[in-house]
Amino acid sequence: xxxxxxxxxxxxxxxxxxxxxxxxxxxxxxxxxxxxxxxxxxxxxxxxxxxxxxxxxxxxxxxxxxxxxxxxxxxxxxxxxxxxxxxxxxxxxxxxxxxxxxxxxxxxxxxxxxxxxxxxxxxxxxxxxxxxxxxxxxxxxxxxxxxxxxxxxxxxxxxxxxxxxxxxxxxxxxxxxxxxxxxxxxxxxxxxxxxxxxxxxxxxxxxxxxxxxxxxxxxxxxxxxxxxxxxxxxxxxxxxxxxxxxxxxxxxxxxxxxxxxxxxxxxxxxxxxxxxxxxxxxxxxxxxxxxxxxxxxxxxxxxxxxxxx
Amino acid sequence: xxxxxxxxxxxxxxxxxxxxxxxxxxxxxxxxxxxxxxxxxxxxxxxxxxxxxxxxxxxxxxxxxxxxxxxxxxxxxxxxxxxxxxxxxxxxxxxxxxxxxxxxxxxxxxxxxxxxxxxxxxxxxxxxxxxxxxxxxxxxxxxxxxxxxxxxxxxxxxxxxxxxxxxxxxxxxxxxxxxxxxxxxxxxxxxxxxxxxxxxxxxxxxxxxxxxxxxxxxxxxxxxxxxxxxxxxxxxxxxxxxxxxxxxxxxxxxxxxxxxxxxxxxxxxxxxxxxxxxxxxxxxxxxxxxxxxxxxxxxxxxxxxxxxxxxxxxxxxxxxxxxxxxxxxxxxxxxxxxxxxxxxxxxxxxxxxxxx
Numbered sequence: 096x097x098x099x100x101x102x103x104x105x106x107x108x109x110x111x112x113x114x115x116x117x118x119x120x121x122x123x124x125x126x127x128x129x130x131x132x133x134x135x136x137x138x139x140x141x142x143x144x145x146x147x148x149x150x151x152x153x154x155x156x157x158x159x160x161x162x163x164x165x166x167x168x169x170x171x172x173x174x175x176x177x178x179x180x181x182x183x184x185x186x187x188x189x190x191x192x193x194x195x196x197x198x199x200x201x202x203x204x205x206x207x208x209x210x211x212x213x214x215x216x217x218x219x220x221x222x223x224x225x226x227x228x229x230x231x232x233x234x235x236x237x238x239x240x241x242x243x244x245x246x247x248x249x250x251x252x253x254x255x256x257x258x259x260x261x262x263x264x265x266x267x268x269x270x271x272x273x274x275x276x277x278x279x280x281x282x283x284x285x286x287x288x289x290x291x292x293x294x295x296x297x298x299x300x301x302x303x304x305x306x307x308x309x310x311x312x313x314x315x316x317x318x319x320x321x322x323x324x325x326x327x328x329x330x331x332x333x334x335x336x337x338x339x340x341x342x343x344x345x346x347x348x349x350x351x352x353x354x355x356x357x358x359x360x361x362x363x364x365x366x367x368x369x370x371x372x373x374x375x376x377x378x379x380x381x382x383x384x385x386x387x388x389x390x391x392x393x394x395x396x397x398x399x400x401x402x403x404x
Numbered sequence: 405x406x407x408x409x410x411x412x413x414x415x416x417x418x419x420x421x422x423x424x425x426x427x428x429x430x431x432x433x434x435x436x437x438x439x440x441x442x443x444x445x446x447x448x449x450x451x452x453x454x455x456x457x458x459x460x461x462x463x464x465x466x467x468x469x470x471x472x473x474x475x476x477x478x479x480x481x482x483x484x485x486x487x488x489x490x491x492x493x494x495x496x497x498x499x500x501x502x503x504x505x506x507x508x509x510x511x512x513x514x515x516x517x518x519x520x521x522x523x524x525x526x527x528x529x530x531x532x533x534x535x536x537x538x539x540x541x542x543x544x545x546x547x548x549x550x551x552x553x554x555x556x557x558x559x560x561x562x563x564x565x566x567x568x569x570x571x572x573x574x575x576x577x578x579x580x581x582x583x584x585x586x587x588x589x590x591x592x593x594x595x596x597x598x599x600x601x602x603x604x605x606x607x608x609x610x611x612x613x614x615x616x617x618x619x620x621x622x623x624x625x626x627x628x629x630x631x632x633x634x635x636x637x638x639x640x641x642x643x644x645x646x647x648x649x650x651x652x653x654x655x656x657x658x659x660x661x662x663x664x665x666x667x668x669x670x671x672x673x674x675x676x677x678x679x680x681x682x683x684x685x686x687x688x689x690x691x692x693x694x695x696x697x698x699x700x701x702x703x704x705x706x707x708x709x710x711x712x713x714x715x716x717x718x719x720x721x722x723x724x725x726x727x728x729x730x731x732x733x734x735x736x737x738x739x740x741x742x743x744x745x746x747x748x749x750x751x752x753x754x755x756x757x758x759x760x
Contacts, residue, residue: 202728
């Protein structure tokens with residue numbers, strides 16, 4: 096019973112962890128280029144709604160996911176132009192994008208409220224899925240989980256092993272030096288923001304089309320903010336984000352599992368868990384003084400070539 | 405990219421330019437909002453009628469606007485108190501929830517003598533709001549933990565706490581809805597006999613005057629101004645930087661808590677899971693557009709309240725989502741943010757890109 100419960104719990108964790116992971120890695124790319132991106136919740140909301148609209152109207156969840164990516168990228172383009180070209184305050188611009196996402200999805204999604212859609216089936220991996228315990232955890236997942244993990248590993252490689260990734264990190268650490276070295280700071284920053292929008296859009300689309308298979312206003316429910324916190328926990332490293340996402344996803348997955356076995360738990364207090372866990376892991380490392388911050392040096396600052404020393 | 409655009413930071417922004425750009429920002433925001441409403445199927449005539457005539461010039465509508473403005477003034481003042489000192493309180497809604505919880509707790513447990521009940525409820529709502537923000541203040545100032553995320557997460561935690569209480573121990577046994585028991589009549593703020601408007605508006609206006617005295621006529625406000633402009637210089641000149649930030653931020657949480665207390669005592673008469681929704685962003689919009697100054701905050705809160713009142717009507721008669729309000733707010737804030745670019749920088753566009 097207990098073992099079975101734990102296996103079930105771990106097996107459902109990936110679908111809770113994946114949206115956090117995708118959004119978090121997107122934000123890491125943006126913040127590594129020096130743009131403090133608080134807009135995740137907004138990009139995810141438009142991604143989630145657009146994915147449901149396209150999945151429902153065209154009947155294909157895969158195109159829904161693509162549409163979610165496009166929608167997230169679209170809103171990110173607005174954010175990117177504001178912060179990179181018009182040098183708007185990054186914290187306020189991020190908050191505004193979140194509000195914009197809530198507003199757009201509330202108004203445009205009214206007729207799709209509680210619209211259900213056909214999701215994406217889990218992969219059938221034959222004998223692998225039948226392995227005891229491991230089979231259920233590793234081999235009975237939907238395809239997006241595997242695609243998501245591949246994206247994350249790919250982006251880690253890009254950041255740490257490719258010269259484009261090196262230039263991107265240089266833009267986030269010291270844009271003036273990168274500029275002198277011939278790196279186009281504005282182009283890198285806008286592109287990084289677009290990547291974050293695309294991944295957050297996919298994350299939102301996954302939440303609506305794959306996880307819950309329904310659109311409900313406000314369904315992102317703070318997951319974008321958890322992803323923002325996860326960036327700090329992950330120390331701006333995509334691979335560390337995997338561990339963080341599993342931790343937070345696990346906390347998120349616990350309540351539905353407990354309810355499924357009919358346990359008598361205070362549901363609303365349990366729903367507090369993901370936010371409380373996030374708060375704890377945000378505070379604990381600093382208080383215990385184990386680590387110095389890995390924050391990109393130029394994060395959140397405006398770059399003007401004329402300021403160069 | 406855009407190498408031929410040369411920007412020079414303006415160290416001094418002439419007030420004419422500032423006014424021109426700010427007006428331009430607001431105006432373009434309104435134009436976009438207008439276009440969105442037209443696209444959503446509201447005719448231009450109806451927009452003018454619903455957003456100006458019905459909410460400010462009609463007695464019934466104005467009463468509703470005043471009722472809505474009451475908590476908005478307080479959260480706007482609260483947000484400004486923290487933002488002015490560059491402490492990002494992005495969880496104003498969380499402190500509103502705690503204020504509502506605090507005053508409801510006093511009311512349903514009948515704590516204190518009846519004649520002191522109402523003042524006690526409001527006092528506890530202030531303390532509860534301050535206590536909720538004391539957590540991020542401590543960890544920010546002592547350990548440097550990011551306050552943006554702390555205040556935000558605490559709002560989600562506060563909301564789950566409210567849900568736990570109204571679905572559980574505090575639920576009114578006489579109903580199956582997730583609401584607390586109604587307040588007794590001595591626990592309510594008096595009605596003004598004009599729509600739903602209640603005496604909380606005097607508390608809100610009083611808070612506005614007090615904040616004006618504190619922020620613009622006292623030594624504390626002068627310190628706050630200096631710290632907001634440059635905390636390092638302020639520290640260097642010997643100002644009590646930490647103490648000022650702590651007090652201002654606790655005040656921020658307290659004002660938001662008071663807003664929650666007056667919503668319970670003046671408008672709802674009980675705790676519900678909807679009464680504290682959506683205050684965080686409105687508070688930031690109000691504080692930012694009013695440049696963190698108390699008197700403009702009161703006026704801006706009043707205008708935003710008008711948008712809320714109109715939003716209610718549009719919801720009923722045009723079956724638009726109430727999210728139209730946050731959409732309008734965000735469009736306006738976005739365009740004001742962009743307009744700042746034209747004040748902060750001197751912009752020259754060259755015909756050919758300069759050599760690096």
